[in-house]
Amino acid sequence: MQREINGMTIECRRGDITDQPDIDIIVNAANKQLKGGGGVDGAINRAAGPKLVEASLKRAPIEAGEAVITDAFELPNRHVVHCVGPVYSQSQPVAAQLASCYRTAMQLAEDHGAASIAFPAISCGVYGYPLDEAADIALGTVADCASRAQSVKTVRFVLFSQDVLAAFERALSAH
Template sequence: MQRAIETLTIECIKGDITEQPDIAVIVNAANKQLKGGGGVDGAIHRAAGPKLVEASRAQAPIEAGEAVITPAFDLPNDHVVHCAGPVYSKSQPVAAQLASCYRLAMQLAEEQNAESIAFPAISAGIYGYPLDEAAEIAVQTVADCAVRAQSIKRVRFVLFSDDALAAFQRALETH
């Protein structure tokens, strides 16, 4: 599914974020120490090779809602933006932190004059963010960034499960 918002084409697919050779920048749902882990983070680190660990650790730690950028090394992309998504909680400003991840990733990709960026469902795995809420924040934030987008023309949400894909498609349909 895809939809045009301003000058951006936003699309949702089910797939592996490490296998997006037509995308300039991919986004990693990283931990604060930027040292690799499970899920998307582990997959990206395995695919990019050991130089990614060195490059990302040199910029650690980061706090929830923050992002840094590194080369993509052995991945078929130019760069990886590492976002530390928040652990879900109703008592903290997690929505603002999650939105910040998407906004900063878009900004870092723009600074590289990237034409495309791919996101996973940040914080919707082991960090426990409810899929529908995570999807709504992600799509809304990217749509808000569309007005300012200069180089980015395509945003792809690469989702790990049918449930995640359905949640992001629902969010995209309403924007």
């Protein structure tokens, strides 16, 4: 599914974020120490090779809502943006932190002249963010960034499972 918002194509598809050769920047759902881990983080680090962890460790630690950028090494992309999503809780400013992940990644893509960026569903795995709420924040933040984007013309959400894809498609339809 895809939509055009303010001249930017935003799409949702099921797939593997490490296999997006037509995308300039992919986003990693990283941990605060940027040392690799499981899920999306582990898959990206395995595909990129050991130099990705070496490069990202030099930028650690970062906090929830923050992001840094590195080269992509053995991935078919130019760069990887490493975002630390919040662990879901009703007592913390998690919505603002999650939105910050997407906004900061979009700004880093602009700063590096990227035409395209691909996101996973940040914080929706072991960090426990409810899918519909996370998808709404993700799509709303990216749609808001579309009005200011200069270089980024394509945003792809690459989602691993059918239930996550369905949540993100519902959110895209609403924005």
